Amino acid sequence: MTAALELRSLRKSFGGIAVTQDVSMTVQPGERRLIIGPNGAGKTTLFNQIAGEISSDGGSIHLFGQDVTRQAVRRRAHLGVSRTYQVITLFARDTLLHNVVLGILGVDRRRFEPLRTLASEHEVHDRALAILDTVGLAHRAQALAGEISYGEQRRVEIAVAMAQKPRLLLLDEPLAGLSRDERVIVGELIAAIPRETTIVMIEHDMDMALEFAERISLLHYGQLIVEGDREAVVSDPRTREVYLGA
Numbered sequence: 001m002t003a004a005l006e007l008r009s010l011r012k013s014f015g016g017i018a019v020t021q022d023v024s025m026t027v028q029p030g031e032r033r034l035i036i037g038p039n040g041a042g043k044t045t046l047f048n049q050i051a052g053e054i055s056s057d058g059g060s061i062h063l064f065g066q067d068v069t070r071q072a073v074r075r076r077a078h079l080g081v082s083r084t085y086q087v088i089t090l091f092a093r094d095t096l097l098h099n100v101v102l103g104i105l106g107v108d109r110r111r112f113e114p115l116r117t118l119a120s121e122h123e124v125h126d127r128a129l130a131i132l133d134t135v136g137l138a139h140r141a142q143a144l145a146g147e148i149s150y151g152e153q154r155r156v157e158i159a160v161a162m163a164q165k166p167r168l169l170l171l172d173e174p175l176a177g178l179s180r181d182e183r184v185i186v187g188e189l190i191a192a193i194p195r196e197t198t199i200v201m202i203e204h205d206m207d208m209a210l211e212f213a214e215r216i217s218l219l220h221y222g223q224l225i226v227e228g229d230r231e232a233v234v235s236d237p238r239t240r241e242v243y244l245g246a
C-alpha cells in the first residue's frame, strides 16, 4: 500500500539550531496519527515542512507516493494536503460562509488576492453551506468570523480545511484554548471525518487525543524518539520521562 505520508531523514535548522533532526515517519492512508512532544520539540516546524511552508535542509517528503520535497505549497495542496494552524487564520471581517467559499476556491488565506468573486455562484455557495452544516454552523453562515466564539472559530477553521476534501489533513492543536464543552464538540467533529481523509494531529490534550490516536509519534528536540500504538507509547519510559513528567 502506498503511504499517505512518508518522511525520510527529514532535517531543518534555524540559525544553526537543529529543529528537525533526521525524522523518518510513515503514515498509512486513513490512519489517525498523533504527534506529541514538549513545547519547542519541533512539531509545528514538521507540519510547516510537510505542507511546504518552509523548505527542508535534507531528507525527503512523499505524499501518496509522490516526491514533493521541493514542491510549492500550492502543488501539495493540489495533491490533497490541507491544514489548520495553532493561531486561527480565518478572515475575521468576513462571514463564515465566505471563509468557507474561499477554502473551496483554494485561496491561500495568508496570501489572499481579491481577484475572484465566485462567491455568488450558487454551486459554490451551496457547497459552502453544506460544509458549514457538517460543523453545525449553517445557521450562522452570515455571522462574521471575528464575532463568533473561539470554539466556533475552530469549527469553521476545520470546515475551511475540509472544503477541498483533503486526502491528508494536518491539525495543529485543534483543541487548544477551548472549554471542556467546546473540546467535546470539536473532538466529535474530528472523529466524524471520513477515512478517505488521513489525519495527522498535534495535540496536548491527552484525554481527547489518546482516544483519537491509532499511532503516536513522540518528538523531543526535533528527534522522533518513540513511536507505536497508544499502549506502547504511553507505557514507554521515555514518554513518561520526556512528556508526562513521571
Ligand SMILES: Nc1ncnc2c1ncn2[C@@H]1O[C@H](COP(=O)(O)OP(=O)(O)OP(=O)(O)O)[C@@H](O)[C@H]1O
Binding pocket: 014, 015, 019, 037, 038, 039, 040, 041, 042, 043, 044, 045, 046
Ligand atoms: N521560523 C523560525 N525561525 C527560527 N526559529 C524557529 C522558527 N520556527 C520555529 N523555530 C524554533 O524551532 C523550535 C521548534 O518550534 P516549533 O514551533 O516547531 O515547536 P512545537 O513543538 O510546535 O512547540 P509548541 O508545542 O510550543 O507549539 C523552537 O525553538 C522555535 O523557537
